[in-house]
Amino acid sequence: MIKLPHDFTNKMKELLGEEYDEFIKSYDSPRSYGLRINTLKINIDDFLKITPFNLEGIPWAEEGFYYAEDDRPGKHPHHECGLYYIQEPSAMAAGTLLAPQPGERVLDLCAAPGGKSTHIASKLQGQGFLLSNEINQSRARVLSQNIERMGIKNCVVTNESPGRLAQRFKGYFHRILVDAPCSGEGMFRKDETAVKEWSLENVLHCAIRQDEILDSAAEMLMPGGILLYSTCTFSPEENEKTIEKFLKKHSEFSIQEVHPYTGFESGRPEWSDSRNPKLRRSIRLWPHKLRGEGHFIAVLRKTDGEDSPKPKVKRKQVDKQYLKDYYDFANKYLNIVPEGEFIIFGDNLYIVPEEMLSLDGLRVVRPGLHLGTIKKNRFEPSHALALSLKASEAKNNVFLDSSSKETLLYLKGESIKLQCSDGWNLVNVDGYSLGWGKAVSGTLKNHYPKGLRWV
Template sequence: MDLPRDFLKKMEGLLQEEYESFHKSYEENNQHGLRVNTLKVPLEEFHRISPFALEPIPWTAAGYYYQESDRPGKHPYHDAGLYYIQEPSAMAVGEIVAPQPGEKVLDLCAAPGGKTTHLAAKMKQQGLLLANEIHPARSRILSQNVERLGIKNAVVTNETPGRLTERFPGYFDRILVDAPCSGEGMFRKDPQACAEWSLENVALCADRQLDILLHAGRMLRPGGRLVYSTCTFSPEENEGVISRFLKLVSGFEVEEVRAYDGFATGRQEWITEGAATIEKTIRLWPHQLQGEGHYIAVLKKTDGRTVEKRQAAEMFREQTRLKDYFEFAKAALAAAPQGKYMLFGDQLYIIPEQMLSVKNIKVVRPGWHLGTVKKNRFEPSHALALAATPNEVKHSLTVTSTSPELEAFLRGEAIKAEGEKGWYLVNVDGYSIGWGKLAGGVLKNHYPKGLRRHGSW
């Protein structure tokens, strides 16, 4: 591929005897990966049902290489949220963040959602996962992926780091800053990143990354862990940003993390006044492993101030307005989901217990979307369907991944079915994919119009 001349000159100076091997890696095809969504399907079960030829990715138990000819993005299991298609090296980040169930976790630059959904799987629907994206269109894509994978404990916001810092000082147990970068590590995968690259843009990215990281540091509680990652090779954006941060902010130290075969260390000599502990950071190189370029650093906050008084998120208390919801739940669900209800206009959510007030911040998704409170009726959401299992509803309809009924359903068509009148959870091979409403032997389709397919696949 045609790489920028300034980029090649820079990399040759950095890598020296490794440069030829690095340059030659661009003649190879990029690797394709998917990560199983263990919120919906155990790994052993996915191995049994998978129609793809998969090879394990060493640094994540749920990650697999697949062949491009498999086209998993076209398979109905993708619509059902059984996996997320993710670049293999990127999966190392979620493993290193390693959030625990019940913690308060922030993914500050989260779109399109690969790392957010990885963190969610590790949190097992417990705790608070705040996923933020500053660009409105990308924040909506992030929200859609949170919904597709059946995540219940995530809040999606569309804010600047500064605005979030005002609301959440010293609050989170773990923070991920997957910083917007020059994208050098993605040149094989994304030719557009290659076309937009320049030395000037590298410098601009580094300054922006430092600003984001400074805000993230203020939102981390004492004793918490901050993971900084990029998909670029540039020392200015990697070792340089971390070194500048440590020079500006006291009370942080670089923490060593487990490295797998093919992982390299950060390089102090590539940066003027590089931090002495920078070799505890990690680099992933395309000529040393099956994946693209990544950089990962872990910072532990060793001291700082704890904020005692917090304004909790507003809980909706007018239970009479939820009468139709509870009637729906009684008729269609084994039990009504419990938690802190929030009504955004006519949209009903359950918000994570640890979420703070959402007043005056831009919220795309304040929690698990249950549905719409309409006049004299309640209409369940797609998010409720994708987070449910057949044993959690009164009525379900199973179709196979190769059946004409499933093709019709995903196109938005009604399908013939027999059974009691009411709402049905449609599932593909036992995994929920959407709602239908049965009456008179016909299941009326409630699959979202924006997700419907056209033609066969």
Template sequence: MQLPQDFLAKMNKLLQSEYEAFARSYEEERAHGLRVNTLKTSVEQFLKVAPFGMRRIPWAEEGFYYGKEDRPGKHPYHEAGLYYIQEPSAMAVGELLDPQPGDTVLDLCAAPGGKSTHLAAKMKGAGLLIANEPHPARAKILSQNVERMGIRNAVVTNEMPDRLAARFPVFFDRILVDAPCSGEGMFRKDPDACAEWSLSHVNMCAARQDEILLQAAKMLKPGGRLVYSTCTFSPEENEGAISRFVESHPEFVIEDVRAYEGFDRGRADWVDDPVEKIGNTFRLWPHRLQGEGHYIAVLRKTDGQEQAKRTFAKPMGDRKALKDYFAFAEETLMDIPSGDFTVFGEQLYILPPGMLTLDQLKVVRPGWHIGTLKKNRFEPSHALALSLNGEQARKRWNLLRETAEIAAYLRGESLPATGPKGWHLVEVDGFPIGWGKLADGTLKNHFPKGLRWTNI
């Protein structure tokens, strides 16, 4: 790998005696990781059925290393959302934010969704998660991953931080700022980040991070936790960003939280005017652990006023428009999803409890996607299938992994079938993976066209 010379000179000056070990890490194979989705299965259950070898990641309870040859992204369990393929160091961020069930949580720069889906699993379906991504194309990928992981209590937005701050002042218990950065820690994983790097780009990123933190601060409740993370080594974007922020926001303090084995501490000597306790922040180095480069700071807001007046999202008032949905649910499901319904075009959603008004926000996914209200009929969504467990469906069609039938289903093919007519929840080894509609001896395939496998 051809690394930028300015980058190497900078790292040599910073690391000194450790530089040679750091440089050698770029000649080594990077570590690969996945995180078990505990919204769908337990770690213990997954280990019993795991189709490839795994080793635990020390700092992530649900995280495991896997071998490069295993290719878990090409397995039906991936489509069923049993795990998320995530860079091992990145899993430390969700662990340190540590949201609890019932919290209101914001992931401000969320695409592609690894950290958002980690936070959702920790929330166990209770509370409100807003996953935001300013770039429209990346916001769509984020929404797809929220869907695949079976998350019910998330809203996906496509906004700039200042627009969210105006809507959600002093609203969140926990905020994650996984800031856009110069990407130095991902050079081994992402050659494009290496090609885009320059000293001027580092400075531009640092200025942008200052603005993002400013807006995040407005949205956190007193007593709330904010975690700032980057995937870069640059002190300007790490200790420098946190020092500038805490200096201008004295109501924030750097928390002293557990350091995992292999984690390094923040370096006060690498920045001008470091704030007190900057050494309580974390650096993850590729030559010290099996993972890419990361920086993480855990902050607590100690003071501030609660926001009194809120305007909450309004559910639809005309329940008669949902008669086709309720007819489908009565016939197909053991437990009928209910709550505050809202309709975007023909699409039916259930709003997470406590969501503020959606008016004049760019919203990609306003909650739990239930399905499509078509003329005189209802068609269930892929998101509904992936958010269920098998016992919640009256009719189920189970396929086994590594068989011709599951491969055909993932290609979008219909399957020969006998049984009661109507919608069947299609499963792989008992885990929901989509819908099929049985009639006249055929299970018609409803696996989404955009997700179908074309190379099997």
């Protein structure tokens, strides 16, 4: 059994009373494992036909499935193709309850490592705009890599404070997700570091930071918009009490009732200072009530305020020679040429989502879909472009089987002998894009990124 902090067990015993014994027994049980199918790249039925794993549906996420611990989906080529995201089952509830619609502008304010952002993107289905932000620089890079792996085209990744973003995006988003940094009590069964770092003082510190993040989020939401607040902790100070303070400060918000999926429990008004009965509309996910870790969710609607019309954004024009090299590549090797608002970052060519406001003055990790790099009088396509393409969108394709030795060689970064057209080829595994190779006389030179190669 996990050695839990003494102050934590005393606190939970006081809060839960007779329910405490059932709660504490859950720490003797093995945790559940989940993956979420990336419906941007494959539909659910098609995935279930090709997956080697024995999967069982997660009730609150139609794309989500439990898998057995010994399946190890992180070491399968389908993972590298971005066909699924490995995500803790309870964490999938946030994307479901946020319910973004294609065409909307959505902000994931505390987005790393990317589970909830990639869930949002799959629901947007390439329509609309997703801004995924992470204040920690190293975690923002991991977030960007996951956005790339899932083939997402309409996302910008930033490395900013919520306050700085609020200055730029007042009243701009239809939906905002605040998966707030928290004391992590709900992850104790999954993450030993969360146990070691926990303290009563840190709970209170997290609650203060959550108040500030929510205030910034409130500024960026348009009237009628939805703000979903979530944590992976049991602490009332970070959950019901945080929402209680937010509603007192922001009378233009109200808590919405949500679909009560099996295992979902109501929030606890009795754990707040005001005992506001509407706090029952918030949701608690308990490890002794369902197959997942501990989470809290409150869905808030903004009922009043001012819209912020989208201003026209003037961006620096891209050198026509850069675009000529890109179009030379695209017309030669692609059946569908990605078009949009082009920008250059260093030697890298991107398409910025149409709904993105000015990039000036923001710390931007990924300004949109990375098309490739401008070399001397030539264009080299990016791994992100490969993962965003379907086989039908490329003129030259290599088709490999996920269990073949050629697939393993490709993932290890080695060249492959096979019959294919000279020049750039989109490498596909079981029909889904994995990366680029450049063929010369029956040898496919490997362009799988060095940092992603299997050892």
